[in-house]
Amino acid sequence: FFMDKTNSHTFTTNAARATISGIAYNLIALMKLMALPKEQRNMTISTLRFQSFHVAGKLARHAGKIIIHLAQSNVFSQQIEALLANIHTLSPLVTN
CATH class of the missing domain: 1.20.5 (Single alpha-helices involved in coiled-coils or other helix-helix interfaces)
Structure with a gap:
Protein backbone atom coordinates (compact mmCIF):
# COMPACT_ATOMS: atom_id res chain seq x y z
CA PHE A 1 0.00 0.00 0.00
CA LEU A 36 -8.73 -10.22 -16.33
CA PRO A 37 -8.69 -13.83 -17.49
CA LYS A 38 -8.12 -16.34 -14.69
CA GLU A 39 -4.53 -17.07 -15.68
CA GLN A 40 -3.59 -13.38 -15.42
CA ARG A 41 -5.24 -12.48 -12.11
CA ASN A 42 -2.07 -13.09 -10.12
CA MET A 43 0.03 -10.52 -12.01
CA THR A 44 1.20 -7.42 -10.20
CA ILE A 45 -0.12 -3.96 -10.98
CA SER A 46 3.30 -3.00 -12.38
CA THR A 47 3.14 -5.85 -14.91
CA LEU A 48 -0.47 -5.04 -15.78
CA ARG A 49 0.37 -1.36 -16.27
CA PHE A 50 3.38 -2.20 -18.42
CA GLN A 51 1.47 -4.61 -20.66
CA SER A 52 -1.56 -2.35 -20.99
CA PHE A 53 -0.11 1.12 -21.37
CA HIS A 54 3.30 0.66 -22.97
CA VAL A 55 1.77 -0.01 -26.36
CA ALA A 56 2.24 2.19 -29.40
CA GLY A 57 -1.07 3.35 -30.75
CA LYS A 58 -3.37 6.24 -31.48
CA LEU A 59 -6.98 7.24 -30.91
CA ALA A 60 -9.26 8.15 -33.81
CA ARG A 61 -12.82 9.46 -33.82
CA HIS A 62 -15.12 8.23 -36.56
CA ALA A 63 -18.91 8.27 -36.78
CA GLY A 64 -19.27 9.30 -33.15
CA LYS A 65 -17.10 6.46 -31.88
CA ILE A 66 -13.61 6.43 -30.47
CA ILE A 67 -11.39 3.82 -32.12
CA ILE A 68 -8.08 2.65 -30.69
CA HIS A 69 -5.46 1.71 -33.29
CA LEU A 70 -2.71 -0.39 -31.70
CA ALA A 71 0.61 -1.28 -33.25
CA GLN A 72 0.55 -4.66 -34.99
CA SER A 73 3.93 -5.60 -33.57
CA ASN A 74 2.62 -5.52 -29.99
CA VAL A 75 3.90 -8.50 -28.00
CA PHE A 76 1.01 -8.34 -25.53
CA SER A 77 -1.82 -8.01 -28.07
CA GLN A 78 -3.56 -11.24 -27.05
CA GLN A 79 -3.63 -10.19 -23.39
CA ILE A 80 -4.98 -6.74 -24.28
CA GLU A 81 -7.66 -8.21 -26.56
CA ALA A 82 -8.78 -10.60 -23.80
CA LEU A 83 -8.90 -7.71 -21.31
CA LEU A 84 -10.94 -5.51 -23.68
CA ALA A 85 -13.33 -8.38 -24.46
CA ASN A 86 -13.92 -8.93 -20.75
CA ILE A 87 -14.50 -5.21 -20.20
CA HIS A 88 -17.06 -5.18 -23.04
CA THR A 89 -18.95 -8.04 -21.38
CA LEU A 90 -19.11 -5.95 -18.19
CA SER A 91 -20.73 -2.96 -19.96
CA PRO A 92 -24.36 -4.11 -19.50
CA LEU A 93 -23.70 -4.67 -15.79
CA VAL A 94 -22.42 -1.13 -15.33
CA THR A 95 -25.11 0.68 -17.34
CA ASN A 96 -28.11 -1.04 -15.69
Whole structure:
Protein backbone atom coordinates (compact mmCIF):
# COMPACT_ATOMS: atom_id res chain seq x y z
CA PHE A 1 0.00 0.00 0.00
CA PHE A 2 3.02 2.32 0.26
CA MET A 3 1.86 3.30 3.74
CA ASP A 4 5.45 3.99 4.72
CA LYS A 5 5.31 7.22 2.72
CA THR A 6 4.18 9.73 5.28
CA ASN A 7 5.31 13.03 3.85
CA SER A 8 3.18 15.13 6.13
CA HIS A 9 3.57 15.77 9.83
CA THR A 10 -0.16 15.72 10.51
CA PHE A 11 -2.14 12.60 11.26
CA THR A 12 -5.14 13.68 9.18
CA THR A 13 -3.11 14.07 5.99
CA ASN A 14 -1.39 10.73 6.50
CA ALA A 15 -4.73 9.04 7.25
CA ALA A 16 -6.24 10.50 4.07
CA ARG A 17 -3.28 9.25 2.05
CA ALA A 18 -3.63 5.77 3.58
CA THR A 19 -7.37 5.74 2.85
CA ILE A 20 -6.88 6.74 -0.78
CA SER A 21 -4.19 4.06 -1.16
CA GLY A 22 -6.55 1.45 0.27
CA ILE A 23 -9.37 2.48 -2.07
CA ALA A 24 -7.02 2.38 -5.08
CA TYR A 25 -5.83 -1.10 -4.09
CA ASN A 26 -9.41 -2.35 -3.80
CA LEU A 27 -10.37 -0.88 -7.20
CA ILE A 28 -7.40 -2.59 -8.85
CA ALA A 29 -8.26 -5.88 -7.12
CA LEU A 30 -11.87 -5.59 -8.32
CA MET A 31 -10.75 -4.84 -11.88
CA LYS A 32 -8.38 -7.82 -11.83
CA LEU A 33 -11.17 -10.07 -10.53
CA MET A 34 -13.81 -8.91 -13.01
CA ALA A 35 -11.86 -8.08 -16.17
CA LEU A 36 -8.73 -10.22 -16.33
CA PRO A 37 -8.69 -13.83 -17.49
CA LYS A 38 -8.12 -16.34 -14.69
CA GLU A 39 -4.53 -17.07 -15.68
CA GLN A 40 -3.59 -13.38 -15.42
CA ARG A 41 -5.24 -12.48 -12.11
CA ASN A 42 -2.07 -13.09 -10.12
CA MET A 43 0.03 -10.52 -12.01
CA THR A 44 1.20 -7.42 -10.20
CA ILE A 45 -0.12 -3.96 -10.98
CA SER A 46 3.30 -3.00 -12.38
CA THR A 47 3.14 -5.85 -14.91
CA LEU A 48 -0.47 -5.04 -15.78
CA ARG A 49 0.37 -1.36 -16.27
CA PHE A 50 3.38 -2.20 -18.42
CA GLN A 51 1.47 -4.61 -20.66
CA SER A 52 -1.56 -2.35 -20.99
CA PHE A 53 -0.11 1.12 -21.37
CA HIS A 54 3.30 0.66 -22.97
CA VAL A 55 1.77 -0.01 -26.36
CA ALA A 56 2.24 2.19 -29.40
CA GLY A 57 -1.07 3.35 -30.75
CA LYS A 58 -3.37 6.24 -31.48
CA LEU A 59 -6.98 7.24 -30.91
CA ALA A 60 -9.26 8.15 -33.81
CA ARG A 61 -12.82 9.46 -33.82
CA HIS A 62 -15.12 8.23 -36.56
CA ALA A 63 -18.91 8.27 -36.78
CA GLY A 64 -19.27 9.30 -33.15
CA LYS A 65 -17.10 6.46 -31.88
CA ILE A 66 -13.61 6.43 -30.47
CA ILE A 67 -11.39 3.82 -32.12
CA ILE A 68 -8.08 2.65 -30.69
CA HIS A 69 -5.46 1.71 -33.29
CA LEU A 70 -2.71 -0.39 -31.70
CA ALA A 71 0.61 -1.28 -33.25
CA GLN A 72 0.55 -4.66 -34.99
CA SER A 73 3.93 -5.60 -33.57
CA ASN A 74 2.62 -5.52 -29.99
CA VAL A 75 3.90 -8.50 -28.00
CA PHE A 76 1.01 -8.34 -25.53
CA SER A 77 -1.82 -8.01 -28.07
CA GLN A 78 -3.56 -11.24 -27.05
CA GLN A 79 -3.63 -10.19 -23.39
CA ILE A 80 -4.98 -6.74 -24.28
CA GLU A 81 -7.66 -8.21 -26.56
CA ALA A 82 -8.78 -10.60 -23.80
CA LEU A 83 -8.90 -7.71 -21.31
CA LEU A 84 -10.94 -5.51 -23.68
CA ALA A 85 -13.33 -8.38 -24.46
CA ASN A 86 -13.92 -8.93 -20.75
CA ILE A 87 -14.50 -5.21 -20.20
CA HIS A 88 -17.06 -5.18 -23.04
CA THR A 89 -18.95 -8.04 -21.38
CA LEU A 90 -19.11 -5.95 -18.19
CA SER A 91 -20.73 -2.96 -19.96
CA PRO A 92 -24.36 -4.11 -19.50
CA LEU A 93 -23.70 -4.67 -15.79
CA VAL A 94 -22.42 -1.13 -15.33
CA THR A 95 -25.11 0.68 -17.34
CA ASN A 96 -28.11 -1.04 -15.69
